[in-house]
Amino acid sequence: MHRSELADFLRCRRARLAPADVGLTPGPRRRTPGLRREEVARLTGMSPDYYTRLEQARVPRPSRRMLTALARALRLTDAERDHLFRLAGEEPPHDPATAGHIRPGLLRVLDRLHDTPAQVVTDGGEVLARNTMAAALLGDLTARPPGEREERAEGRSPVRRFRHPAVGELELECEVLLSADHGQRLIVYTARPGSDSAERLELLRVVGLQDLAPSE
Known part of the structure; x- marks a missing residue:
């Protein structure tokens, strides 16, 4: 493992991203460009202290799951992801889709869907990423252990109904877009214009992310 090179690589890739690039609100004025360490930690589901020590070359080899989460959070290309794995002393994954x-x-498409819940899942149903609206509707993905991040069965119905504790019942149309290799799906939930569900979806956007679990 090349700790110093890995730390430099993470700092460099973090500095090139703006909050809007990963679907975050910029917030107060920033003294330095790029994402904050705690923002990367939240995107990956690791503690801020652990990520800080990663950038300081003070931790042992991160797991493959951690490396995958870092590649996703920092919006790495396939080549950059492979480089990240090699710096950590790991063989790059042979099948990125799985x-x-x-x-x-x-991910850029997902980040830009600010007013519509959307998430990326594998063919096996594992949820890989959610935007802020999907987290508000379905729950915060980073609060769940990795083994419990699977999407419940969707069936064949293009319409799904949700009962959210803050805004009430929503009836949303489900659109599924396949990735180029068909190994991952982008799922987008929309409401019929002018419907009660559309008004409640807008209210959900205003309410924002809350630690409340909806029932379906």
Whole structure:
């Protein structure tokens, strides 16, 4: 493992991203460019202290799951992801679609869906990423252990109904877009214009992310 090179690589890739690039609100004025360490930690589901020590070359080899989460959070290309794995002393994944790596282009689409719940899942149903609206509707993905991040069965119905504790019942149409290799799906939930569900979806956007679990 090349600790110093790994730390430099993480700092460099963090500095090139703006909050809007990963679907975050910029917030107060920033003294330095790029994401904050705690923002990367939240995107990856690791503690801020652990990520800080990673950038300070003070931790042992991170797990493959951690490396995959870092590649996703920092919007790495396939080549950059492979470089990250090698710096950590790991062999790059042979099948990115099943290894949990999402192509940056697909993540950019997800990040820009500010007013519509959307998430990326594998063919096996594992949820890889959610935007803020999906987290508000379905729950915060980073609060769940990795083994419990599977999407419940969707069936064949294009319409799904949700009962959210803050805004009430929503009836949303489910659209599924396949990635180029068909190994991952971008799922987008929309409401019929002018409907009660559309008004409640807008209210959910205003309410924002809350630690409340909806029932379906």
